[in-house]
Amino acid sequence: MEFPGSAPTVGIEWEVALIDPESRDLVARAPEMLAELDRRYPGHTVTREFLANTVEMVTGVHDTVPGAVEDLRGQLRKIMEVADDLGVRVFSAGTHPFAHWGDQVLSAKQSYNEIIERTQYWGRQMLIWGIHVHVGVGDRDRVWPIINAVMMQYPHVLALSASSPAWEGLDTGYASNRTLLYQQLPTAGMPYQFADWEEWEAFNVDQDRSGVINHTGSMHFDVRPSRYGTVEVRFADATMEVREVAAIAAFIHCLVVHYEREWVAGRALPTLQYWHVAENKWRAARYGLDALVITDRDTTERLVTDDIADWVERLTPLAAELGCSAELADVLRIIDRGGDYALQRGLLFTSRCV
Numbered sequence: 001m002e003f004p005g006s007a008p009t010v011g012i013e014w015e016v017a018l019i020d021p022e023s024r025d026l027v028a029r030a031p032e033m034l035a036e037l038d039r040r041y042p043g044h045t046v047t048r049e050f051l052a053n054t055v056e057m058v059t060g061v062h063d064t065v066p067g068a069v070e071d072l073r074g075q076l077r078k079i080m081e082v083a084d085d086l087g088v089r090v091f092s093a094g095t096h097p098f099a100h101w102g103d104q105v106l107s108a109k110q111s112y113n114e115i116i117e118r119t120q121y122w123g124r125q126m127l128i129w130g131i132h133v134h135v136g137v138g139d140r141d142r143v144w145p146i147i148n149a150v151m152m153q154y155p156h157v158l159a160l161s162a163s164s165p166a167w168e169g170l171d172t173g174y175a176s177n178r179t180l181l182y183q184q185l186p187t188a189g190m191p192y193q194f195a196d197w198e199e200w201e202a203f204n205v206d207q208d209r210s211g212v213i214n215h216t217g218s219m220h221f222d223v224r225p226s227r228y229g230t231v232e233v234r235f236a237d238a239t240m241e242v243r244e245v246a247a248i249a250a251f252i253h254c255l256v257v258h259y260e261r262e263w264v265a266g267r268a269l270p271t272l273q274y275w276h277v278a279e280n281k282w283r284a285a286r287y288g289l290d291a292l293v294i295t296d297r298d299t300t301e302r303l304v305t306d307d308i309a310d311w312v313e314r315l316t317p318l319a320a321e322l323g324c325s326a327e328l329a330d331v332l333r334i335i336d337r338g339g340d341y342a343l344q345r346g347l348l349f350t351s352r353c354v
Contacts, residue, residue: 312329
């Protein structure tokens with residue numbers, strides 16, 4: 001795999017769904033929307049996704065999070081304009097509260113058909129939406145130390161973005177049921193803690209020889225290197241507000257740049273035992289902003305919101321340099337207001353699963 005290296009740029013991908021304004025159920029109108037976007041706005045960067053009820057906004061490469069978010073806002077305005085004319089609405093969360101996975105239509109693409117053929121029941125349940133944030137990294141030798149360090153803040157990002165408590169009309173009891181669904185795919189889930197780029201390349205050779213990549217196109221790890229010279233953080237739930245997308249993107253942008261600078265300065269980057277990372281992932285998916293997470297190799301535990309607040313303070317000078325101070329500060333607003341999952345649960349259900 002090639003990794004060209006990049007300045008500390010940022011790009012965002014945001015998946016949203018289309019729903020009927022009366023029934024609020026999902027509708028497979030993405031092909032019509034994309035055709036109309038092609039007609040009105042040639043060269044737009046809204047793309048199709050796995051299911052025909054979904055479109056994805058993909059920003060260009062930006063120097064700052066505000067630039068990337070303004071790019072998203074422009075795309076969202078176009079989507080909502082076309083949605084109005086098609087008689088549909090735009091929906092954003094990690095899962096839909098009551099839609100049934102068996103009713104959905106797959107997008108027309110051979111690789112999607114191959115994924116379904118291989119994964120069957122679990123692949124067909126991928127009625128989920130997320131946000132991916134790309135941050136440029138200067139050299140491939142830095143990539144895996146940075147990814148392994150970023151995994152320490154996996155529960156922080158997941159707790160902030162969690163917006164999928166419901167599944168087929170039920171309260172799952174999870175803040176992010178999307179997380180549990182997505183990891184069922186054989187190429188998805190937490191990345192292995194590769195020691196260096198050479199080990200990552202050897203892994204990809206094995207996956208190619210075994211036919212895995214032929215069936216799926218790529219590994220769908222929660223965090224992975226991309227061919228654009230970026231580290232791609234891809235496990236956040238789709239949120240209900242653009243402002244939340246901006247806050248989460250700012251936190252990730254600052255975090256990756258922070259760890260890259262630590263590496264360049266010759267300081268060893270921190271890691272957690274793989275089993276602790278897995279436990280933190282589960283705790284954030286289950287409890288969201290109420291999660292008690294493991295913060296170091298000595299198994300110290302701390303409320304995730306307290307640790308997030310400390311990280312925001314630590315990253316604030318860097319955010320000023322990267323031009324995303326207001327967006328990073330909004331991380332604390334999410335904590336004060338409560339997560340999307342809590343807002344949805346309060347509106348959708350009169351009692352909680354226990």
